[in-house]
Amino acid sequence: MDMLYRSSFVDFVPSGHLVLAGLAAFIVVAIVLNALSQVLFADPNRPPVVFHWIPVFGSAVSYGMDPYKFFEDNRKKFGDVFTFVLLGRRMTVALGPQGNDFVLNAKLSDVSAEDAYQHLTTPVFGNGVIYDCPNHRLMEQKKFAKSALTVQAFRTYVPIIVGEVRNYWLKSPQFFGGNPNRASANAHLMTAMPELTIFTASRTLQGKDIRAKFDESFADLYHDLDRGFTPLHFVFPHIPIPASFRRNAAQKKVSDTYMAVIRDRRQRGDFSEFDVINTFLKEGIYKDGVRMTDREIANMQIGILMGGQHTSAATSTWALLHLAADPELCKALYREQIEVCGEDLPDLTYENLQNMTLLNYTIRETLRMHPPLHSLFRKVRSDLAIEGTHYVVPKGHYVMAAPGVPMIDSKYFKDPVTFRPSRWAEAKNEINLDDSGEATTVSKGAKSPYLPFGAGRHRCIGEQFAYVQLGTILAMFIREFTWTLPDSSGVPRPDYSSMVTLPSEPTNIVWTRRKVGEKKPVA
Template structure:
């Protein structure tokens, strides 16, 4: 032993340090493994996913492919289990019953605000969304809903279609067509990201935002977006260059919106009656307090950031899935001709009321895209008080009929819903891995309809609380996405405009999902080949 110690002491200092780190790491791994294997487990707690490294836990396998991780864990542990993620305990509740447990949890049990504020508040700003008590958030959702009116939607369809047509005519991505080429290869994610922000700014954001979509605004958006990363959810406020740029951009973008609001209050801007800024300026809280200008600015940033990520992801996946099945593109085109054809070979402009009620194939394409590619794979809540788990959810795979197994999710855990697992579960869907919009048409759709659809007003209008469904792309309950109808309008109008102008196909193969950001994006390049219709 003394000889070994002497040998170690004779080594250079850097080698001694590295050796010490390796020894400490090895010991921590051994202790961690032995504690999981040998120590008795508290049977009232959900089973814990085996992991080699303490603190790190399952971060690597979960981060690489969350859905594969969830399915593999479900096979071992059942629909409810806990995994370690960088020092945090995340308890996953899968299946429709698991989604219901999370989405309809009582306010004294679960909190979305406590789960997300460290990620969203530095980006959106103070005083809005998850930086306020839940009751205030519900009122703010009511404010936003006022701007999502049918009257406004009727105006938006024309504006969105015009933006898409102008993009196709002027954007460098489509330059070969402008020079007479018979086809063009486009990275659809890049293109759809630009189209999404152009159309959202033309409609919801307002004319001043659209007019300022130049390089300076693009840089502000990019810097702000750089702080919207998973690391800031796990370890907030790290002194990183991205976070410094995020904070500076947040201040500048907030002031940008404040300047717009100031000019509008002075009456120096016209033609803004259909956008969200105008709607928010007319709102007040139930206690009589008017929403202040800084709150409006931060709510507009929240709408810009949240809507941009989810819509550009869903739209890109829709275009890619259609490119993999070109026969559905032609079916969409035939539907456009049937519904909008003028009898002389022309097609009438898109119309909101017709689009909403008379384009079932388009609706089915969007539904099927959302089924296979929900934008967010994990939806989390912070557990504020112990949550008893219903026996029907808690039963592990090894349970026998009649077992009455129950678990308790302890205070301090994060509880996770993953409705995307149910949406591609082969036990719940026929040909679950096949992109088939026809499953949403006719009698086939009946098996996926919500059988229990209770309604409740959480402060922003009646909304479905039914979460016992295999299809929940917009969530359920008090935190159901308020932008659902606008998303259908925006995506449907963009897709319809492309269908009228082009045929398209994949250049190579369908891209794999990229799970490195908070939203599930297609890996790049995500190339499709566009051919103009004759």
């Protein structure tokens, strides 16, 4: 009896090997069915699909490793429009200026940015703002923030940034490390530039009281927010790992800190600084009369600081690396400073920056070759026809613009992989751009080959501020140092593994002071 029982039990319950074999068979069948469905049942009314072996996972590896190679390879096969599977999502890419226009200027009723980004951003920024509210609220929030970013404010920001940079050099081990006579050293840019970016942005955009918090615990809390803002969190926003728990705790602490600062300013009745917090306190009333709550104003500050942090830190790092490889350009930039400011190089002003054409071209060229955001997404809300084709992107899929693709296309930019800021002096002849004459803006339309700040209703509000911040920081480097790359390996290749395109390590420069003994540390 016992024998009978045992043998039937063994027959009934598969061994570990059988389970594995069953699983393997299931995977093989799923892969074969997935492959056959792509080959046999391609819908002629849908954009062509990039062939992938593994269902759900799709083209995640080839896209994630090098999105530009992925776009180029598939453009050769399919043209400007194609679909790929990315971890369960169906993404239709539309390349080129027409593609930028199609995605970035699509109607609100057809596509949604909040449905594409909200799961990633809300745990970091908090509730009620940016993508955690109806789109018309975001438009007004952007308007409030934009009204703080005026020329009048920028005039006060330049000397503040100058002071912050000096102070940073003096203290940072990457630079003088407390020894104002240090004449030369090796600096790790991906340490220094994120720090300089957050110190200068918080001091100017959010005021002295917030800046002071970065000398205490705030920097660590912002790190915790950062570590919860990764491609992994894009796919699994609430994945139960320490980084997600720390992100959630940091969001609350940072937001509470902003609220405490808001209460303190109200009590003191001090709204004198030209910062974004004060502007929200004064102007944060929506058209329908609803006033933004303190919590929303606090969360908005996180969104604004994070929006400019990685983008600007990556841009200044790339610019310094390219300049390290081009001593002639550095000399020309130094000459420009003397021409604009005078031999004795007095402290920079906002007006000086506007007159430094080559400096602004250098930023523009950096953003052409290294736009921090390589892919901009929208979720499709109702079936969306692609003009000039017979394709329809169905509701529930995503559309994706890749503004960086035309920026390195020889159709629009001669010799596109060469870093050459002076090309912008010839730009009107070289390419058909609507140059408004402002140093920072090339074209406001979406059908442009140059859109590092996006276009349409979700266009960046931080462009002018970014130029002021980057321009001041770079100009300070130019007048203070000469620098080179530590070896002959050249400017590093891009690394696409985080949310913005960063240079791969090592990101070091070796700097040498132009003149020692004239430092003006700012308390």
